[in-house]
Amino acid sequence: MPVSHTTSPGGATPPANFLTALALLWLSGSALRLTILAVPPVIPLIHDELNLSATQIGILTGLPSMLFAIAAVPGALLIARLGVRTALVTGLTLTAIAGALRGAVPDVLWLYVLTVLMGAGVAIMQVTMPPAVRAWVPTRIGFATAVYTNGLLVGEILPVALMLVLVLPLVGTWQWGFVVWSAPVAVIALMVMIFAPRPANGAALTRRKWWPDWNNGLIWRLGLILGAVNATYFSTNAFLPDYLRSNGQGEWISAGLTALNVGQLPASFILLAVAGRLERKAWPYVACGVLCVIATAGIVFGSGAWIVAAAALQGFAAAGILILVLALPPLLAPSDDVHRVTAAMFTISYSCAVIVPVISGMAWDFSGVAAMAFLPIALCGIVLVVLASAINHLPRMGS
Numbered sequence: 001m002p003v004s005h006t007t008s009p010g011g012a013t014p015p016a017n018f019l020t021a022l023a024l025l026w027l028s029g030s031a032l033r034l035t036i037l038a039v040p041p042v043i044p045l046i047h048d049e050l051n052l053s054a055t056q057i058g059i060l061t062g063l064p065s066m067l068f069a070i071a072a073v074p075g076a077l078l079i080a081r082l083g084v085r086t087a088l089v090t091g092l093t094l095t096a097i098a099g100a101l102r103g104a105v106p107d108v109l110w111l112y113v114l115t116v117l118m119g120a121g122v123a124i125m126q127v128t129m130p131p132a133v134r135a136w137v138p139t140r141i142g143f144a145t146a147v148y149t150n151g152l153l154v155g156e157i158l159p160v161a162l163m164l165v166l167v168l169p170l171v172g173t174w175q176w177g178f179v180v181w182s183a184p185v186a187v188i189a190l191m192v193m194i195f196a197p198r199p200a201n202g203a204a205l206t207r208r209k210w211w212p213d214w215n216n217g218l219i220w221r222l223g224l225i226l227g228a229v230n231a232t233y234f235s236t237n238a239f240l241p242d243y244l245r246s247n248g249q250g251e252w253i254s255a256g257l258t259a260l261n262v263g264q265l266p267a268s269f270i271l272l273a274v275a276g277r278l279e280r281k282a283w284p285y286v287a288c289g290v291l292c293v294i295a296t297a298g299i300v301f302g303s304g305a306w307i308v309a310a311a312a313l314q315g316f317a318a319a320g321i322l323i324l325v326l327a328l329p330p331l332l333a334p335s336d337d338v339h340r341v342t343a344a345m346f347t348i349s350y351s352c353a354v355i356v357p358v359i360s361g362m363a364w365d366f367s368g369v370a371a372m373a374f375l376p377i378a379l380c381g382i383v384l385v386v387l388a389s390a391i392n393h394l395p396r397m398g399s
Contacts, residue, residue: 017197020195021137021144022144025129025136025137025144025147026148026150027151028125028148028192029129029148029150029155030184031151031155031188032122032125032129032152033152034155035122035178036119038159038181039061040061042168042174042177050106050107050108067116068119068126069351069353070123071120072127073210073343074124075087075127076127076212076339076342077211079127079128079208085132085193085196087127088128089193090121091121091122091128093121093186094120095125097182098118099121099181099182100183100186102175103173103178126342129326130326130329133330134338136197141327142277142327145275146271146275149319149323150272153264153265157261157265167181211340213340214344218332222328222341223345223347223349226345226346226348227348227352228289228352228381228384229321230352230353232296232381234356234357235373236260236314236374237260238357239357239364252304256299256307256308259309261315262312263311263315264318266316267323268319271323271324280391281391282390285321286385286388288321289321289381289384290381291314291316292317292318292377292384293378293381294310294313295311295313295314295317296314296378298310299311328391329341360375363375
């Protein structure tokens with residue numbers, strides 16, 4: 001039975017419907033990363049089998065982030081025309097099919113094309129999640145955002161942790177490994193199609209605006225805050241291994257990357273408990289921005305286990321801001337505009353995630369000093385502090 005919008009006396013969401021909505025949000029959040037993070041563990045196998053160059057590997061790993069920026073606004077158009085539920089099912093289905101078929105043909109171009117389609121599906125899902133929170137759990141936006149972001153973080157960890165030690169021994173090839181991680185996404189699509197809330201009174205048929213208001217300074221503030229977080233996370237992932245190798249601490253690479261990613265989970269669990277009390281408060285953003293700067297300094301000036309601890313702190317702080325900022329579009333925008341604001345925010349933020357690592361690489365190359373790659377990352381933390389200082393004074397859009 002689909003979840004309805006009926007309420008219990010006093011206006012509270014019925015517990016069964018509330019829990020169903022949260023379960024679908026968590027599952028959809030996990031689907032945002034399952035197929036993408038299945039790639040890094042098997043890159044050496046793909047490299048050898050398809051005879052890829054380092055540049056081709058770089059393109060393969062960078063395509064999803066590029067699609068997150070390019071396909072965000074078309075995702076808003078899909079939401080405006082089809083509604084949240086149908087758009088989410090479309091994104092999930094496209095992700096599952098394209099993700100499973102990436103290895104069906106032993107050809108680099110086929111792999112690229114299917115990766116682009118998969119990235120487009122994930123981009124549609126990402127834009128859909130904040131409107132889904134607003135539509136399905138309107139009274140607990142901060143908590144519901146923490147729920148689906150927790151799913152996202154778990155979806156980042158599972159493929160990395162299990163692909164080589166469990167999945168490949170069972171299925172034998174990286175191609176079938178991609179199918180394995182795509183299968184749950186298809187199941188989640190079916191679950192959303194059957195159980196997700198449907199709009200009341202034919203609201204899904206209303207033609208809504210979809211093109212973002214790029215002249216709205218608040219959208220740019222939100223996009224740059226999220227962009228600083230994404231740039232910090234992706235750039236640290238990209239440069240930590242080579243930095244450690246360059247200064248003779250290569251034995252800490254695995255521990256550092258694991259700490260960076262697993263370190264996100266404690267922030268997620270903490271915010272599950274307190275996110276509702278931190279909505280639109282500036283100090284958590286400022287505190288996490290300062291922690292990002294401290295963590296970056298710890299990576300650069302620390303050694304051994306201190307670098308691992310700093311990487312964990314970086315993951316913790318970045319995840320904290322990520323969860324809080326993803327709750328802002330449904331909190332600040334009218335219900336009919338959440339998809340437009342979210343699309344603009346993702347377009348801006350993932351553009352930053354593509355640009356900042358390039359700047360970090362140039363800083364390393366031009367200076368000849370490996371630590372200079374982390375200077376732009378530290379600056380992202382400072383940008384976070386500056387932009388987030390007025391979070392508690394942000395006006396509601398359309399008011």
